[in-house]
Amino acid sequence: MHPIHDTLLNLQRRQFLASNGLSLGGVACALLAGSHTTTKASDASGRVHPPLPGLPHFAPRAKRLIYLHMNGAPSQLDLFDYKPGLQEYYDTELPDSVRNGQRITTMTSGQARFPVAPSKFEFKPRGQSGLWMSELVPYMHEIADDITMIKSVHTEAINHDPACTFVMTGSEVPGKPSLGSWLSYGLGSESNDLPAFVVFTPTFPAGSQAQALFTRMWSSGFLSTSHNGVALRGTGDPVLFIRNPPGVTANDRRKMLDALGQLNANTHERLGDPETQTRIAQYEMAFRMQTSVPDLTDLKGESKETLEMYGPNVEKMGTYASSAILARRLVERGVRVVQILHRGWDQHNNLPKLIKNQSEDVDQPTAALIKDLKQRGLLEDTLVVFGGEFGRTVYSQGTLTRENYGRDHHPRNFCMWLAGGGVRQGLTYGETDDFSYNIVENPVHLNDLNATILHCMGIDDRRLSFRFQGLDQRLTGVEAPRVVKEILL
Secondary structure (H helix, E strand, C coil): CCHHHHHHHCCCHHHHHHCCCCCHHHHHHHHHHHHHHHHHHHHHCCCCCCCCCCCCCCCCCCCEEEEEEECCCCCHHHHCCCCHHHHHHCCCECCHHHHCCCCCCCCCCCCCCCEECCCCCCEEEECCCCEEEECCCCCHHHHHHHEEEEEEEECCCCCHHHHHHHHHHCCCCCCCCCHHHHHHHHHCCCCCCCCCEEEECCCCCCCCECCCCCHHHHCCCCCCHHHCCEEECCCCCCCCCCCCCCCCCHHHHHHHHHHHHHHHHHHHHHHCCHHHHHHHHHHHHHHHHHHHHHHHHCHHHCCHHHHHHHCCCCCCCCCHHHHHHHHHHHHHCCCCEEEEEECCECCCCCHHHHHHHHHHHHHHHHHHHHHHHHHCCCHHHEEEEEECCCEEEEEECCCCCCCCCCEEEECCCEEEEEECCCECCCEEECEECCCCCCEEECCEEHHHHHHHHHHHCCCCCCCCCEEECCEEECCCCCCCCCCCHHHEC
């Protein structure tokens, strides 16, 4: 778990003997590194992506994670946080006692009024559990009894870039490893032919107010670059240069990689840089992916019923539906983490029209993914997470009518749901006030949520750390978070 281990584990005899002034402590460190080598080799059992020694810390309920991130922040008021009493407050000023002096963004701070905007969409209790959902997500109604809805998630960040960075890395400061990278680092992967961590950035409806995506959301930060998320493209080849050029055979490619590997090995012997070993491993993975990726994306083996379940866009590469079925195929093949980032949820105006388009794009494939995993026996040890980076305000941004309104950013509370992997079914956890503006019961900070995700994967978040810049860095920060055990089986 210490960065010097990577260097010591790969230290060559020539470099060791060339070192001057070795103290007994240095010798002890080298011996300690040798003992780690033995443990790691025995635990790895030939795996390309081995786990760290001693991980998981305890028996996991989830072996893999699929994270469905709705980038831009979906409105909890129009999807999952039903507030029927708001109708009588329509177009009245948000009470000062509710806002309580809390900061708001510069996009609405100059408004003369903060008129309350009730949702125009119908809500009903769904499933045996009676979980409230709006008419915007009719297919998710069918999985209401399979999920836990958390209505009391909160964060500090109030703008998209720091908020998205926080939800994925546990920090608003860029440069930290993402959740997927931490899991790749700690648990490795059961697949020898695909990356441990795969990312999709699918298309989204035209006219949506989309925020930019930054690679830091799937970056390995200060961890080895081998733990970066590998983004599969939606157009053309899923990975650039996955095919050999005309006239180059697989045998030719193998010989080229062997020669390149030898050159890199020579470089590593001279310099001892662990990143050189990472580069060798990545070239090998790229070679394996030339076979595994085309097989992954070939849906000919899927039944007609399965394809229809995901909706009409499932065979259109680059769509959310295509990404969802590929997520199932990836975890089926042993990939540890799959992340889908769907853009376009930043609805400051014209929300009713835009959120309807967004919901139609993700609703059916998301429900299909849960049902597909369940019928294959994969849901019980696959954790699925659905949500954004923060919520939306109860007051309207801009002009308010019964049929049209917008909503600004709101970090104080928002909804996320989880399914599978040790999570209880048909549960609603946490509660907000009558304006969906403040949490009144069971708050869940994003660090709490990430600690809970790690717990489901068999990891004690306090014990998964990496020494960097003089600190034992963790996904969940320096303050001890709370594992939300109330939502777990």
